[in-house]
Amino acid sequence: MxxxxxxxxxxxxxxxxxxxxxxxxxxxxxxxxxxLFIPVNGDSEEINEVRRQFSGDKQIALTFDDGPDPVYTPRLLEGLKERGVHATFFLLGENVEGKEAIVKQMYQDGHLIGSHGYSHVQMSKEEIKTACELIEENNKKIEAIIGKRPQYLRPPYGAWTEELECTIDMTVVMWDIDPLDWKAQNARKVVRHIVKNVEPGDIILLHDVYPTSVEAALEAIDTLIKQGYTFVTVDELLVD
Ligand SMILES: [Zn+2]
The missing domain is CATH 1.20.5 (Single alpha-helices involved in coiled-coils or other helix-helix interfaces)
Structure with a gap:
């Protein structure tokens, strides 16, 4: 060679x-x-959770419970529109009465509309039949306004049991960040809590029935956009 x-x-x-x-x-x-993707107990929720954490996207979802409010919700919708941000609203049936135009606007603006039940009761303490009827009543009410049945449910106080199977066709959405905005009613405190604790994939809990919460939401958006975060609706966040 x-x-x-x-x-x-x-x-x-x-x-x-x-x-x-x-x-x-x-x-x-x-x-x-x-x-890293193998869930500990094989629960599909766990898979979602893990994937969200490792997706690498700085996506987060703002969620608003208890509305709509005749004054603060339109103010929030205006601020969200100015910033090109979409959020998720879990509407309370009782508060929808007489505010159908606001709900319509919300839907037209591209926000996701979910249900918070008809009245603010702890569903896990209700008779299953009653809880189901209340959920159904609100679904019908919302569907009559936007022509679409809500798919996502946030039970008041996050109180939920597996027996409430009547809503099996709805996805129950909890949260990761709770700045206790209803208690603090202080925009600066709420913004500080969100900005300090938020991580990619988080769902943030707020209530659009307080002026301080609306102010805090818009300020947190401005701060977090500068940090590279994007805001999505919960359906976008929970889908892989
Ligand atoms: Zn609530």
């Missing part, structure tokens, strides 16, 4: 070794990465 041929043979051998080594490394990397 000539010297050059010998050199080429050596080179090819080294190259082959490198490829084998790199492939091995890649496989162990993929395996390590996959184990």
């Amino acid at each position: 000539s010297k050059i041929r010998w050199k080429i043979a050596c080179l090819l051998f080294v190259l082959a070794l490198d490829i084998v080594f790199l492939r091995g490394m890649y496989h162990s990397y993929v395996q390590a990465k996959d184990t």
